[in-house]
Amino acid sequence: MSTPSRLVAAASALLVLSSAGLAEGPGLGRVATPDEIASWDISIGPDGAGLPPGRGTPKQGETVYAEKCLACHGEMGAGKPNDQLVGGRGSLSGEQAPVKTVGSFWPYATTLFDYVRRAMPLNAPKSLSDDEVYAVSAYILQLNGIIGEADVMDAQTLPQVQMPNRNGFIVFSPAK
């Protein structure tokens, strides 16, 4: 191949590359910086991906709970006026209505951290510190008999908590 034709080939390759880029769309999105993403990415995967630094114990959580959660979720997570958080183990099968709580039904402890941090308390969502979210999560898990009073919840321990109903779900298969 002569030098000019090699140049033409290289130029064509560049053209193909750039037009392929344009063909993907108007390109009006701005590239997000890692800091921006970190400030917005509040979701926690079931493997614990995304859990922040921090820690909390059931005892610390009891204090947070009394102040921020009890009015809606009742003494020790018993429920009323809003969702029951504790109890219901063994109620899912049989004739009676299932009592679906964090302890009896939720398959992943990471979901508890994710949801409390993003949505609770209802009147002031995203107001709890990460330590407070770990602590109140620990308290709910301890009330359900899933972790001990001395256990510490953090980014390493929370994803390792074995939830009782972890294997209670079947992925739906569409009829179509």
Place this chain on the structure above:
Amino acid sequence: MDHKRLATGRSDPAAGNGLLDRRRLFAAAATGSMAALISRPGAAAAGELVVEPWMREVGSPFTGYGQPSRFEAKVARIWASAPGTTATGASRTPHHLLDGTITPSGLHFERHHSGIPDIDPEAHRLLIHGLVKRPLVFTLEALARYPMVSRIAFIECGGNSGALYQKTPVAGGVQALHGLVSCAEWTGVRLADVLGEAGVDPRAQWVLAEGADAAGMSRSVPLAKAMDDAILALYQNGERVRPSNGYPLRLLLPGYEGNMNVKWLRRIKVTEWPTMTKDETSKYTISLPDGKALQFVFPIEAKSVITRPSPGLAMKGVGLYEISGLAWSGYGKIAKVDVSADGGKSWAPAVLQEPVLAKALTRFRVAWRWDGGPAILQSRATDESGYVQPTRARLIADRGMKTIYHFNGIASWAVGENGEVTHVYA
């Protein structure tokens, strides 16, 4: 066509207890033999044709944004909110007072998990990140420069009709029992186009969609759905999406349960696995009799409901009525709707009003001559995939009664001899 029969005013029965072949019926009307068919319920009395005051004075001035007639004030949503909250709950569409297939935006059902945010569109951003080559931030102005598409689609809450799982029929009508479904024309940018620009990693199989409401409502969506027909919706019925339906940006996933159509969309995270959010584990899963729960029940399966007659719309005397209702399926187009006036003993095919669109509400109609006796009205939808709406008994035999989600069994309205219409199991 049997002209002799039409001339006598008779119309072929299409099924038992007065269901009529609609095509023949209107042919009969054209021959002037309608009197033989109808006893004229609600007909105008003689001597009423006067020149009304609104013909003798100048009408109202212009307004910037029109409202329904003051005589239509009863056409409104009803709602319930969790204890101690003002908008953590749902409002329901009054389908018994509407017709056609498009739900007016102000009457579209709502389901909020922590109220309706008041979002400044100038400040709103959409972040696309996770397993992508280039994480991207979009302003609404930027998104609006992308090629747009429109499609008419229903959205149905996973909890719609959930009361029909209860042992005894809950007193209520179309709105209270089945009002968590609506249909609109949605316009926006294909999610696939934006994901294409970000460059999806081959390992990715899911996306997490997250709202900018106080609850940060979030759901995992299969990447295949995101790349297929998902729309970043900016417009609803021609105007910007209403705040109660996700202003300024809503994820539309045609045919998928309502909760996944994330409102106030602020973030799409491309992931390898589902995130297992609160609303796809503790909620929106179907508890089965053996204690297990079905998870990721995404498509809304074929369903229909008669909107008229229905509870609250009492019959006005014997004679001719149109039975009218809505059918829909997350699997595609409605292929057929059958209607029964005798509790499912016999069925007549209803007329499907054009256009029949995939994953949109479809209006069906059938003519009925009520003879004043008891009747049980039912409708049964079949979609283009061949899926047939099950009876309530069949659905419960398969899934039990421990759930409130995805009830799509056949619903029954009883018409009593007094003309009152009530919800029953039949």
